[in-house]
Amino acid sequence: MGRRTLPLTDTQIRLAKPTKKNPTLYDGQGLELKLDTSGSKLWRLRYQHPFTRKRKYISLGAYPAVTLANARDKRSEAQALLAQDIDPHQHWKSEKVRRQLAHATSLRAVAEQWFEVKKTKVTDDYATDIWSSLELHVFPELGSTAIGEITAPLFIDVLRPLATKGTLETLRRVCSRVNQIMTFATNTGVIIANPLAKVQEAFPAPKKQHLPSIQPEQLPVVLAQIANTQVSLAVRNCFFWSLHAIARPGEAANLQWDDIDWDNQLVCIPAERMKRRRRHVIPLTPPMIKILETMKPVSGKDQYVFKSPNKPTGPINSQSVNAALKRMGLKDTLCSHGLRSIASTALNDHGFEPDLIETALAHLDKNETRASYNRSEYVQRRRAMMEWWSNFIVQAQVDAITQETDTIA
Known part of the structure; x- marks a missing residue:
């Protein structure tokens, strides 16, 4: 009968110091805390690859930034993936790349690239007006959203308050500017097509108003x-x-x-x-x-x-x-x-x-x-x-x- 591993306690982890005899603490089911002579305490998870059956390790982060409870949650998540024949290390790595890509292609990130080009074609005052309108009406709701995930219904819902207030000229300008960003994203290969091309049709057209003048x-x-x-x-x-x-x-x-x-x-x-x-x-x-x-x-x-x-x-x-x-x-x-x-x-x-x-x-x-x-x-x-x-x-x-x-x- 194998030796039973007793689960760790937070006090035991906090007071633990590395020794030559036992530089690693074990929580069971592959979860380990490696103690370093520098004082650092690093979580790692030991598991078998679902297909090669080779032993592998995943780093889960350092204690106390990653608590005992956090480490156990990651162990449970890994076990659930392994039950589906999914390598947790590769899965988490792919998820990290996906999040990085989503951040790099967020509406705001792509808008910043577009704006670097746009502001060379307009006056400084007009450039400021363009960016301010996006900061005020678009970025609070959609700035962090991956541009490929933005749909016409989602965008219409964000702009509906402008239509309700009757500020239709502002709404028209915002639609035009976001459409330019979407076209830029299409032309640079970030997205395949612009889903907002006709979104202005969802709102009433602003009445043409001439600037007041005299004879x-x-x-x-x-x-x-x-x-x-x-x-x-x-x-x-x-x-x-x-x-x-x-x-x-x-x-x-x-x-x-x-x-x-x-x-x-x-x-x-x-x-x-x-x-x-x-x-x-x-x-x-x-x-x-x-x-x-x-x-x-x-x-x-x-x-x-x-x-x-x-x-x-x-x-x-x-x-x-x-x-x-x-x-x-x-x-x-x-x-x-x-x-x-x-x-x-x-x-x-x-x-x-x-x-x-x-x-x-x-x-x-x-x-x-x-x-x-x-x-x-x-x-x-x-x-x-x-x-x-x-x-x-x-x-x-x-x-x-x-x-x-x-x-x-």
């Missing part, structure tokens, strides 16, 4: 209102710069002194700060030069023209002009992006060439040959157009003096 003839009224509104010098001048330069809010707020080519009377905004990732050149007009000269004593030694009063080295927020318009009561009447619409309407009504206007608006010309021609030839022709537009604004300011009691809000 050019209403500009004097707005200028009269802003003249009587208390805003900082940087925000006031950024408003007028946006108007004269026909610039997007972010392009205006992030204007840098290094962008100004005084010798050639140009503003040269580098591609990385433009929405379409193409360098944009704007002819300077006398009123635009006056704005820059007004800002020189304030920020001339700094990086940004419209320096933030709250961040010594940074620009004003791209939404600062919008905030000022809201304080004027124009929230539903005019936004900073709508200033570009005023310019576009006025320039088109006056009969300027559509190509000149589109170039001034920094809209992307899909014809590469013509786009190259635009950058070289159009500058001088655009200068005349920009000077006409600046004169239109100056006249509106003169007219505003007689309209100070009027409002359009």
Whole structure:
């Protein structure tokens, strides 16, 4: 009759020290605790391979991180696998690889790879907006999920709260961005097909909303209102710069002194700060030069023209002009992006060439040959157009003096 092994106790393990005679403690059924002279205590399980019948050992970890109860649970799990002719060592190794692969191909992990490519094609502000929307609406529920396990019903369920709230434009953008991630995963071989290609069809379409703007003839009224509104010098001048330069809010707020080519009377905004990732050149007009000269004593030694009063080295927020318009009561009447619409309407009504206007608006010309021609030839022709537009604004300011009691809000 074989010697019966007495089960170990936690006290016995805690007090055990290695000896030459007995460097290993036995709990029975193959579970052992190997004592090392360094003081470490390592669990291992002895078993026979289900097919070769050779003796094998599996390391189960170190005590006390792996407790006696933990080690016994692993022994029971191994015995259950062996009863099915499954080698526990190979099974656990395969499971570890599967978990590592699942982590490497989680939605968040693949999204990070996609984002490294995406952010080279968009402005920094837009890249921040993209990632923030994923952090807020997608990653909390699906970030750790293997991308191959994401299905249309699962994704729809996660986005349903956005549909319930009625934020359909946000929902549309999130669907579009996750679809781009899925397409990236398909193109890089992570998944075979995109299961979310038509998921937007599960939700109502957002109503097309144009950004609020006004007609050019209403500009004097707005200028009269802003003249009587208390805003900082940087925000006031950024408003007028946006108007004269026909610039997007972010392009205006992030204007840098290094962008100004005084010798050639140009503003040269580098591609990385433009929405379409193409360098944009704007002819300077006398009123635009006056704005820059007004800002020189304030920020001339700094990086940004419209320096933030709250961040010594940074620009004003791209939404600062919008905030000022809201304080004027124009929230539903005019936004900073709508200033570009005023310019576009006025320039088109006056009969300027559509190509000149589109170039001034920094809209992307899909014809590469013509786009190259635009950058070289159009500058001088655009200068005349920009000077006409600046004169239109100056006249509106003169007219505003007689309209100070009027409002359009």
